[in-house]
Amino acid sequence: MENYETFESDVLVIGAGGAGLRAVISAREAGLSVRVVCKSLLGKAHTVMAEGGVAASFGNMSGEPDDWKVHFIDTMKGGQFLNNWRTAEVFAKEAPERVLELERYGAVFDRTPEGKIAQRPFGGHTYRRLNHVGDRTGLELIRTMQDKAVSTGMDCHMEVTLTKLLKASDGSVVGAFGYYRDTGKFVVFRAKAVVVATGGWGRMFRVTSNSWESTGDGLMMAYEAGAELLDMEMIQFHPTGMVYPSGMSGILITEGVRGEGGVLRNSKGERFMFNPDYMQELYKGQFAETEEEGFRWLEDKKNNRRPPELLPRDVVARAIYREVQAGRGSEHGGVYLDVTSRGEAYIKRKLPSMYEQFHALGDIDITKQPMEVFPTIHYTMGGIWADPETCATTIPGLYAAGECAAGLHGANRLGGNSLSDILVFGKRAGDGAVIYARKTNALGNFDAAQIAEEIDVLLSPINSKGTENPYHITRELQEAMQKGAMIAREEKGLTEALNSILALQERAKNLHVSGDRAYNPGWHTARDIRYMLKTSEIIVRCALQRKESRGAQWRLDFPDKDPSFWGKHNLISKKDGASVSIEPRPLPEMPAELAALFEKK
Amino acid sequence: MAENIKLQVMRGDASGAKMVTYEVPPVPGMVVLDALHYIQANIDSTLACRWNCKAAKCGSCSAEINGKPSLLCKSRVDTFGGGPIEVGPLRTFPLIKDLVTDVSWNFRVSRKIPSLTLAPDAPNPLIMHQIDVDRIQEFRKCIECFLCQDVCHVLRDHDRKDGFFGPRQMIKLASLDMHPYDDVNRREQLKGEGGIGYCNITKCCTEVCPEHIHITDNGIIPMKERVVDDYFDPIKKLINIVVEKKKPLRPGGAPPASTSGGAVKSVK
Numbered sequence: 001m002e003n004y005e006t007f008e009s010d011v012l013v014i015g016a017g018g019a020g021l022r023a024v025i026s027a028r029e030a031g032l033s034v035r036v037v038c039k040s041l042l043g044k045a046h047t048v049m050a051e052g053g054v055a056a057s058f059g060n061m062s063g064e065p066d067d068w069k070v071h072f073i074d075t076m077k078g079g080q081f082l083n084n085w086r087t088a089e090v091f092a093k094e095a096p097e098r099v100l101e102l103e104r105y106g107a108v109f110d111r112t113p114e115g116k117i118a119q120r121p122f123g124g125h126t127y128r129r130l131n132h133v134g135d136r137t138g139l140e141l142i143r144t145m146q147d148k149a150v151s152t153g154m155d156c157h158m159e160v161t162l163t164k165l166l167k168a169s170d171g172s173v174v175g176a177f178g179y180y181r182d183t184g185k186f187v188v189f190r191a192k193a194v195v196v197a198t199g200g201w202g203r204m205f206r207v208t209s210n211s212w213e214s215t216g217d218g219l220m221m222a223y224e225a226g227a228e229l230l231d232m233e234m235i236q237f238h239p240t241g242m243v244y245p246s247g248m249s250g251i252l253i254t255e256g257v258r259g260e261g262g263v264l265r266n267s268k269g270e271r272f273m274f275n276p277d278y279m280q281e282l283y284k285g286q287f288a289e290t291e292e293e294g295f296r297w298l299e300d301k302k303n304n305r306r307p308p309e310l311l312p313r314d315v316v317a318r319a320i321y322r323e324v325q326a327g328r329g330s331e332h333g334g335v336y337l338d339v340t341s342r343g344e345a346y347i348k349r350k351l352p353s354m355y356e357q358f359h360a361l362g363d364i365d366i367t368k369q370p371m372e373v374f375p376t377i378h379y380t381m382g383g384i385w386a387d388p389e390t391c392a393t394t395i396p397g398l399y400a401a402g403e404c405a406a407g408l409h410g411a412n413r414l415g416g417n418s419l420s421d422i423l424v425f426g427k428r429a430g431d432g433a434v435i436y437a438r439k440t441n442a443l444g445n446f447d448a449a450q451i452a453e454e455i456d457v458l459l460s461p462i463n464s465k466g467t468e469n470p471y472h473i474t475r476e477l478q479e480a481m482q483k484g485a486m487i488a489r490e491e492k493g494l495t496e497a498l499n500s501i502l503a504l505q506e507r508a509k510n511l512h513v514s515g516d517r518a519y520n521p522g523w524h525t526a527r528d529i530r531y532m533l534k535t536s537e538i539i540v541r542c543a544l545q546r547k548e549s550r551g552a553q554w555r556l557d558f559p560d561k562d563p564s565f566w567g568k569h570n571l572i573s574k575k576d577g578a579s580v581s582i583e584p585r586p587l588p589e590m591p592a593e594l595a596a597l598f599e600k601k
Numbered sequence: 602m603a604e605n606i607k608l609q610v611m612r613g614d615a616s617g618a619k620m621v622t623y624e625v626p627p628v629p630g631m632v633v634l635d636a637l638h639y640i641q642a643n644i645d646s647t648l649a650c651r652w653n654c655k656a657a658k659c660g661s662c663s664a665e666i667n668g669k670p671s672l673l674c675k676s677r678v679d680t681f682g683g684g685p686i687e688v689g690p691l692r693t694f695p696l697i698k699d700l701v702t703d704v705s706w707n708f709r710v711s712r713k714i715p716s717l718t719l720a721p722d723a724p725n726p727l728i729m730h731q732i733d734v735d736r737i738q739e740f741r742k743c744i745e746c747f748l749c750q751d752v753c754h755v756l757r758d759h760d761r762k763d764g765f766f767g768p769r770q771m772i773k774l775a776s777l778d779m780h781p782y783d784d785v786n787r788r789e790q791l792k793g794e795g796g797i798g799y800c801n802i803t804k805c806c807t808e809v810c811p812e813h814i815h816i817t818d819n820g821i822i823p824m825k826e827r828v829v830d831d832y833f834d835p836i837k838k839l840i841n842i843v844v845e846k847k848k849p850l851r852p853g854g855a856p857p858a859s860t861s862g863g864a865v866k867s868v869k
Contacts, residue, residue: 040651040653040661041651041661041704041708042708043659043660043745044653044654044659044660044661046653046654048653048654048658048659048744049654049656049658049659100725100726103726103727104717104719104723104725104727105716105717106716106717106777106780108729108734108737108738108741108776108780110731110738111729111730111731111734114728115728115729115730116726116728117726133738133741134738136658136742138658139658139741139742139744140741143741143743143745147711147714147716147717148716150711150712150716151715151716156708158705158708182697182698182701211652211653211654211655211659212652212653213653244629244630245629245630246628246629246630247628247629247630247631247632247635248630251655251656252656353657353658356657356813357656357657360657360675360677361630361632361657361675361677362630469642469646470646471641471642471643471646472642475642513646514645514646514647515646515647518614518698519649519697519698519699519701520646520647520649521641521646521647521648521649521650522641522646522647525646
């Protein structure tokens, strides 16, 4: 077997986005040795693309009595009650503390006239709750965490892809195996505890706001190691992705545009979100019912209700889809998002990177022209089941936090909740890993056969005489998912998608790439497609099994919620030999004092 | 159908590299990065380049287009007027392969700059007014694409990475120095190992910044003035000797090393 380098530490963190770096800080502050491994350069993780803000219930804006309870209610309602109540409770309670901590690490948020952190309105949040820096909040967050984590003296291994978790004979996770992207050489990290913070898996779709990194590595490594997954059918379609120019399709337009007064119109010029057909029972009476009230709200939030453009993402995305289906779409197959009424100076101050994005990439001046938008794949609510207290997975020694973990967002995530998610549960995962590592006397041993087997799999596309191009398989997978598992789902389309995926899995056994292992994107893609295919299979199987519409899961053949069964269960998928086994699992019941919060409203 | 786009792309590694010509069918709004992805998927999957967000927010896809340091994802192919599009790697950093260079030096320098260190009397929560943070927020727009580091002649032509941290780190230090509650003497590091004196204000860094940060005017020049005030103004020097400084400044220094060595490694 080929030689490989081995590194050791108390804690191994996989992924250097916000959740991973927050876990690093926890473990370093506890005095443990920590290694963090990332596929890209440090500071380039998907966190950097978050725009609108980080949700925490300070109530800094005048006249807004926000607190954790309102944030908790909003989060549960936004998630259509498929959330784990305890995860949401912990989250809502701890988010403010984590944001203030971030500020003390060096983040510089926009300010109120009183010198506090400024907060903006966002979809599904009752009050102005998104602490922000213009429309580049994610950049502020990751750079701050990066500087802080570096200052704690972590060891960072950039541009390393990990492909397999290593397990001891007692079933616990004791390290991970992978390769250096630049040389292709193999490497092993041994640790007492491992935190997976690898983000989401939006690359399985053709129109996506996700980067090449979002291939579900951490999710699949955990799954292969035997960890339980949850709610894999729940994939968020952000209502406003770019549709024109076509080369830019899928690139995100922040919800902040609507928070700052942007309105949605169809080709007839109608603000279609006021159409009562699009209003959900859960939100009736809480939103402006006339355009006049919507406009008044911009200046006077106390005496007016929010415009319906600020309904949760699943609701707005469906409405846009329906408008286009009904033939009321824009020139390039979307709808119009128009913020011009706010004026040039305001737009440039509050939405500078949106202005720049359209100006540089599309020759469109958003201070004078509307944007064309259509839903784009954005976020994965499902993932690795993580205990709310410590972020422990169902495998000893393995912790999960951030987008790759599941439990907080239920069937739909509210904008701004992901950035506070990674802070709150990044810390908890780090703390959990510290406790576990301290209980563990020595690094665990693993059977080297696990590595030999993985090396064979990784090298086969180079050594084999296969004929399949990994890029073409990826493209076909993305087309199949886009066609059958996108925003509007039904049995027939999902079954077709599943058949396509299974056929592609067979073809993927016959991959071939040219060149050697040194920084070879073809080889990297051949590796990625393996996990992308398996993840897609699980997504589609879960979507088939959930026979109702709830949050991001919209079944045309089951258009209503099924409160009696599916309202009380989420789906879990776990390894059962080589095949995927999926079963409904009852949601834990909310304690009476939390349940009472919903009755009062 | 419109005519194919012709790109010349630098291929090779430290042992030798040459320009290779590719033809790519155009798509409306296509950027150079899209063209490279087309080549990878359809012509040669071994072509190496970095990228992440494809929305000019992460600063991964830095390269040189027709000799100008640029983001591949922000450079539309239709802005070159049908003329040649030559794509090469950043010249200031060692070549790994094709368009990928070893930029780890920048991360090693970052490690020398202590993160924000709050003054002991800083309130919790911090109270800061927008007017106090406007200047810092401009610098914090930096996406660490390192195009400014690439174009800086101190680093590019004179290879003084041993004496000058480069424009990116100058504005990082400026943002810390201007933070209302930071308690570290940043000017000592700027004057010393940071090497702010090397900058002779040619403003090339400002020109290539994709975030339009006024690196020189708003960052480096004010910091040069502050360093001069602190260390070279004879009257102030005298006052400093006679009168005690108004607030004690902690000296800057390297952050603590981890038990396992504490290094940011690029791939080795």
